Structures are given as structure tokens and as C-alpha cells.
Amino acid sequence: MKKIFIIALSIVVWTFWLTAPARAQSPIQVTPAPYKVEIAKRITFPVTVSSAADITKMYLAVRFPGTNAAGSRIFPKFTPSEKVETTAVWNLDRDLVSAPGGYLPPGAQGTYSWHIEDAAGNVLDTPPAPFRVTDERFDWRQLENDRFAVYWYKGDDAFGKTIFNRLNQTIDRIEQAIGAHYPDKIQVFVYADDGAFQSILSPGHDNTEFVGATPVDEFSVMLVKSAPEDLQFAIVAAPHELVHMVIDQELGTGLGQVTMPLWMNEGLASYYEYDPPQMEERYQTLLDDAIKNDRLLRLRNYANTRPNDYREGLLMYGQGYSVVEFIVNEFGRDKLSQIFQELKHSSADDAFSKVLGVNQDGLENLWRKKIGAPIKEYATQVTPTPAAQPTFALSAAETPAANQPSPTPQAVSANNTPAPVAPTAAPAASGAPSSNAGGSSLCGLGFGGLALAMVGAYSWRKRKRF
The missing domain is CATH 1.10.390 (Neutral Protease; domain 2)
Known part of the structure; x- marks a missing residue:
């Protein structure tokens, strides 16, 4: 399957979660967005989050089920507000060793999910969505x-x-x-x-x-x-x-x-x-x-x-x-x-x-x-x-x-x-x-x-x- 399938699957997973009756009343709302792979550079995970109270804390949890590879928490920069638009970045650049992320080869697969907290004490963890490292420079x-x-x-x-x-x-x-x-x-x-x-x-x-x-x-x-x-x-x-x-x-x-x-x-x-x-x-x-x-x-x-x-x-x-x-x-x-x-x-x-x-x-x-x-x-x-x-x-x-x-x-x-x-x-x-x-x-x-x-x-x- 192609990357478009994985993106679609991610949206389906998130949409199902957001529309589930037990979670529909959550004051924290997440608008899913497709991730983007720039091979040998970065993977970006954009997100829009809103709540009745200011968003005070959020991070992206990246995991690699089925492997011994270490996952990571990525804390994107944002200003506390009732609506936040930000992007978490997994670094793939070998020269940026201090940046969050690490080496992933083409074909590597993992999951990502957001952890979000607001000033009213509400906490939301989105369900894991799949991602895959692709090299789209070639057909x-x-x-x-x-x-x-x-x-x-x-x-x-x-x-x-x-x-x-x-x-x-x-x-x-x-x-x-x-x-x-x-x-x-x-x-x-x-x-x-x-x-x-x-x-x-x-x-x-x-x-x-x-x-x-x-x-x-x-x-x-x-x-x-x-x-x-x-x-x-x-x-x-x-x-x-x-x-x-x-x-x-x-x-x-x-x-x-x-x-x-x-x-x-x-x-x-x-x-x-x-x-x-x-x-x-x-x-x-x-x-x-x-x-x-x-x-x-x-x-x-x-x-x-x-x-x-x-x-x-x-x-x-x-x-x-x-x-x-x-x-x-x-x-x-x-x-x-x-x-x-x-x-x-x-x-x-x-x-x-x-x-x-x-x-x-x-x-x-x-x-x-x-x-x-x-x-x-x-x-x-x-x-x-x-x-x-x-x-x-x-x-x-x-x-x-x-x-x-x-x-x-x-x-x-x-x-x-x-x-x-x-x-x-x-x-x-x-x-x-x-x-x-x-x-x-x-x-x-x-x-x-x-x-x-x-x-x-x-x-x-x-x-x-x-």
C-alpha cells in the first residue's frame, strides 16, 4: 500500500476516536492532519488543538511496536491558548544529533499519538496512528x-x-x-x-x-x-x-x-x-x-x-x-x-x-x-x-x-x-x-x-x- 493509504488510515483512526460517544464530550478537541516525510531530513506531524481552557502542555509520543528501537516524546513549541496550531518534528538529519528524533531507514514504521493537557485539568491522549518512512524522490x-x-x-x-x-x-x-x-x-x-x-x-x-x-x-x-x-x-x-x-x-x-x-x-x-x-x-x-x-x-x-x-x-x-x-x-x-x-x-x-x-x-x-x-x-x-x-x-x-x-x-x-x-x-x-x-x-x-x-x-x- 502507498503512503496515501497510511495517511487515510490515520485519519480514519482519529475520526473514529473523535466520534465515539464516550469521548465526544471531551473539552479538548484535536483536528488530525497528515504527517509528511522528507527523507534524510525530518518527519513533521502538524496538529490543531482547541479547548475551553488554555492548552498548557502537549507532546507527541512516537513508538516502534514490534522492535527494540527506542521511542521518543517530542515537545513542540507553542504559546498557551484556547486554540493551538503547532508541529512536532522528528529529526532524520544525521548532522543534527541534538534535535529530537533519530535515524530511521526507508520502510521503518511506527505509531504516533498526542498527549494534551489544558488549564482546567483536562487530559487527552489520542489513539496511536501509524506512520511509515518513505522516500518519494523516486518512482x-x-x-x-x-x-x-x-x-x-x-x-x-x-x-x-x-x-x-x-x-x-x-x-x-x-x-x-x-x-x-x-x-x-x-x-x-x-x-x-x-x-x-x-x-x-x-x-x-x-x-x-x-x-x-x-x-x-x-x-x-x-x-x-x-x-x-x-x-x-x-x-x-x-x-x-x-x-x-x-x-x-x-x-x-x-x-x-x-x-x-x-x-x-x-x-x-x-x-x-x-x-x-x-x-x-x-x-x-x-x-x-x-x-x-x-x-x-x-x-x-x-x-x-x-x-x-x-x-x-x-x-x-x-x-x-x-x-x-x-x-x-x-x-x-x-x-x-x-x-x-x-x-x-x-x-x-x-x-x-x-x-x-x-x-x-x-x-x-x-x-x-x-x-x-x-x-x-x-x-x-x-x-x-x-x-x-x-x-x-x-x-x-x-x-x-x-x-x-x-x-x-x-x-x-x-x-x-x-x-x-x-x-x-x-x-x-x-x-x-x-x-x-x-x-x-x-x-x-x-x-x-x-x-x-x-x-x-x-x-x-x-x-x-x-
Whole structure:
């Protein structure tokens, strides 16, 4: 559905509330008005309020049911009077960090309601009305089923359908592989223009850096930069980030977010980019060179820490892919699911030991033996608790895999605003204003560093692509 539907729904909700017999006699009257989204700038919520006594206090409560994103109360400026016309503003501008609001990606949905008090002691709370962040700079095309809604504005139907098909193939494979299920419909926005794409990234991203794909997990949104001529990149970057979304959602806020080794997380994402799996050529080149010259990385050192060196980072991805492939080929695909489930309540060493009979170092040596690399005698070491570290990530391979059958889409349409997708989780309580509502994961083509922030046991993973 389009934004006009959400506006109409908001008016219907408010009209119903205002005309309900039990509330018709309220001395405080509210005239609803449509909200307006200016992408990457602001969302405005205008309102007209009247009462027999002066309006003395009012604020807009914004919430995001079904997510862990923090809501906010916005107090608009007004002069106490019997009739007040004012506007509450949710700031989307990354440079106005002190203004009320915070980052929201295209596709993010929430509710808003007004709290109003007058001098006579009357109080009114309007019922929550829905809103959705839309990017109306482009005429979006749309392709969707019950799992994905893919939007793009440059390229023909085949362009969008290729990305759509690859995502459907990938989610089936990774869910089966690790025994997971992603419960929500994922909205994927494909931007063909670098400037437009950069403008909708969260404040944690370097605005001058090329970024290829970034999920915003809190809202089940993925942002992809790909012009039609860059399709081969999109059909690798999007599946890679989708795997991370499934992994992060399945691990939730529990122990698994800490104990899941980084090299395995990235190895799984790399392994399931293609069907059948294939390693990117430059990863393979670096891996072959490291094997030949005895320069392989110790896996344990990259359980929670990303390399600071560009080539080392590429090698980590190559090794992660190779070890995941080794587990599948030598132990069986079902072992991936068993390891993943064990990581939810065990350390990495305990998980590997229980499922494979060896810890991380033992697994590495089994893999080394298989590929013909020297066996290493490592001193006993406990993997440290994750701390803030610079990050970067992988890039796309050059040749897409052969097309695979995919779910039949419900519709291909050209429309101005993507349809809303209802969240499925239980509502979260409103909190203090947040400058970054929701965690996001990032992959870009450039090398750079972003902090990995931990909230309790939850890892807000930000990934860059080399």
C-alpha cells in the first residue's frame, strides 16, 4: 500500500476516536492532519488543538511496536491558548544529533499519538496512528511475496526480479542450514544513485565512503546500492547481508551474539552467497598464497576481533569460507545447525567440542591437515570477551551463479511509495529519545573502521565490504 493509504488510515483512526460517544464530550478537541516525510531530513506531524481552557502542555509520543528501537516524546513549541496550531518534528538529519528524533531507514514504521493537557485539568491522549518512512524522490517499482518486498527505481522488471529471486533462494538455504527462521517480511530498497544511497545511511557510516549494502535489523530493512549495470554486485552483496540478518535475528540478544565467532559468521555469509557455493577469486588467491607461505591466520584470534589490515581482512573471509566448507564436506551439513544451536548457550569452544569433538584450535588443525597446511601447536587460550573493534568486510564475486527456481511473486508494479509491512513481534515500550533507532550492519567496498558496540550481550554488528 502507498503512503496515501497510511495517511487515510490515520485519519480514519482519529475520526473514529473523535466520534465515539464516550469521548465526544471531551473539552479538548484535536483536528488530525497528515504527517509528511522528507527523507534524510525530518518527519513533521502538524496538529490543531482547541479547548475551553488554555492548552498548557502537549507532546507527541512516537513508538516502534514490534522492535527494540527506542521511542521518543517530542515537545513542540507553542504559546498557551484556547486554540493551538503547532508541529512536532522528528529529526532524520544525521548532522543534527541534538534535535529530537533519530535515524530511521526507508520502510521503518511506527505509531504516533498526542498527549494534551489544558488549564482546567483536562487530559487527552489520542489513539496511536501509524506512520511509515518513505522516500518519494523516486518512482519505485515493487516486487513482493510473503517474505520479501523488493523496491527499485532504475532497471527493468528483470533487474528487480533477479535480486528478488536470489534473496528467496538464499533465505531458504541459510534457514535450513542453521535451523533458523526469519519471522518478518524484509523490505529491500535498491538505490541506483550514490548520493541518494549515502543520504539514507545511518550516522555511524562515513558519508564519503562507498557502501554496497547495509541491513537495518530493527526494522527488517536492507539497503542496497546497485545500478542496473551493477547487478552482479547486488546479487552477491544482498544475499551476504541477508545471511547476517538471519543469523543475528536467530541469536537474538542472548549469549550467541557474543560467542558466535566472527570468522564463522562471515564464513557462513560468504558461503551462502551463491548456489552452489563458490569463493571469490581474490579470496582464493590470498588463501592459496597464505597456505604456500605458512601465513594462515589463527581462527581464534578472529573470533571477536576484525583485522586492521586490508589483506588480512580479505584472508579472514577466505579462511572463514574455507572452514565452513570443510565442516560441511567432512562432518555433514547438519553439523552447522547443531553448532549454531549450541552457540546460543555455550562458548565457541564448547559448541565445537560437543558437535565436532574438537575446540576452535582443533578444528583449525583438522582443516589445515585437509588443505595441506602445517599443523600448529597453540598454547591454551580462552577467547576474550568482545570489545569495540574497527571493522570491514567482503566484496562481491564477479560472476553470478546460475538462476534457480524461486517463489512466484505476487505482483510487479510501478508505484510511488513502497507498501507497509506489519511487524510481528510484541510491542516495545516507549523510551528516551534515541539518535540511532535500531542496529544496522554494513558492508562497503572501501576499507575503513567502525566500532562494534555491545548493548548488554547484544552485538550491534557493523560490517563493511572490501
